[in-house]
Amino acid sequence: MLQRLWKLVTTVVVIAVLGWVGWWFIGAKGQEAAIAAWFENQRERGWQAEAAAIEVTGFPIDFNTRIAELHLADPQNGWSWKAPELSADSKTFQPTRINVTWPTKHSIAVPGERADVTAKSMTSVMDLRPGPAMELREASVIIDALVIKAQSGWTASTAGADIKIAERPDDLAPPNSYDVLVTANTVVLPKELVQRIDPTGWLKPSVDTVTVKGHAAFDDPIDRSVVEDGRIAMRAATIREAGFEWGEMRLIVKGAIKVDDDGYPVGEIKVEAREWRQMVRLAVSSGVIDRGTARSITKGVEFLTALTGGGDDLSAPLGLSGGKVRLGPFAIADAPRLAPPR
Numbered sequence: 001m002l003q004r005l006w007k008l009v010t011t012v013v014v015i016a017v018l019g020w021v022g023w024w025f026i027g028a029k030g031q032e033a034a035i036a037a038w039f040e041n042q043r044e045r046g047w048q049a050e051a052a053a054i055e056v057t058g059f060p061i062d063f064n065t066r067i068a069e070l071h072l073a074d075p076q077n078g079w080s081w082k083a084p085e086l087s088a089d090s091k092t093f094q095p096t097r098i099n100v101t102w103p104t105k106h107s108i109a110v111p112g113e114r115a116d117v118t119a120k121s122m123t124s125v126m127d128l129r130p131g132p133a134m135e136l137r138e139a140s141v142i143i144d145a146l147v148i149k150a151q152s153g154w155t156a157s158t159a160g161a162d163i164k165i166a167e168r169p170d171d172l173a174p175p176n177s178y179d180v181l182v183t184a185n186t187v188v189l190p191k192e193l194v195q196r197i198d199p200t201g202w203l204k205p206s207v208d209t210v211t212v213k214g215h216a217a218f219d220d221p222i223d224r225s226v227v228e229d230g231r232i233a234m235r236a237a238t239i240r241e242a243g244f245e246w247g248e249m250r251l252i253v254k255g256a257i258k259v260d261d262d263g264y265p266v267g268e269i270k271v272e273a274r275e276w277r278q279m280v281r282l283a284v285s286s287g288v289i290d291r292g293t294a295r296s297i298t299k300g301v302e303f304l305t306a307l308t309g310g311g312d313d314l315s316a317p318l319g320l321s322g323g324k325v326r327l328g329p330f331a332i333a334d335a336p337r338l339a340p341p342r
Helices: 002-044 191-197 224-229 276-285 291-306
Strands: 048-050 053-057 062-074 079-091 094-101 105-110 113-128 136-150 155-167 177-188 206-218 234-246 249-259 265-274 313-321 324-327 330-334
Touching: 002 048, 002 053, 002 062, 191 276, 234 265, 249 276, 265 276, 276 291, 291 324, 291 330
Parallel strands: none
Antiparallel strands: 048 062, 053 062, 062 079, 079 094, 079 105, 094 113, 105 113, 113 136, 136 155, 155 177, 177 206, 206 234, 234 249, 249 265, 265 313, 313 324, 324 330
């Protein structure tokens, strides 16, 4: 009896092991084939999509994917990316949750510029919904010591950055809504840009912190088509906090907007600013606004701040409508287009 039971247990274990081995090899070869097919599909669409090797290892628990000598280029949108290697790791029992290790050195090109990008480390986690569309459920990117050196000569960097995006539950928001969190510290802007913004040398060479917290709703889910087609249309957003600290200057924006049929934001946001006069001066010197607009803004803000004692601190609502940013009755700037016209 014992011998029969032992044979049965041994047979079950052997079948289970063989089944697991078969499952792993089928999954590994399936991943390699799927990646190769994606590259081929992009070439058929007119992209340059090349890789020297695609390899999946990690038996028996992991799928460790390595893509060597990666080169992607989209002529229609004018960007390209070259990297010596990209690593993507997942568990066999959770293949759609992927840990990505980005190369510490790679290059990006856009129309009119090419830049080398280096980082001490750059990692991300992506949780995708199973299926060919690869809809995003959650993603995060952590960057340590990022430096961007452009071929034209400018350099920018950040000591560290953290980016997170995650689906919002349907009962809390419209469909295709995502929470967004972006933080960065010690952001060094190109020296040429800082000199243009502030020829007097008043500004520090680096922005202390940059923060964005909020959520946004889009026409469609964020999926592989966003990468392939480069198109995404925002329809509404809530800004819990967005702003920066740069030496003596501090700016915080909060509010909610919707996007009109022409693709422009409509709503109201509250602006809290420290050293607002200096911000206006810098906006003029950088060419963001002209002197006439600066005078109108200054008069309007002085009127508002007079109600609370004056000074260089501002707390006021800004309206967004008709493709303009408005301070009271004054249109002070053009609003960004957030979606194509309907």
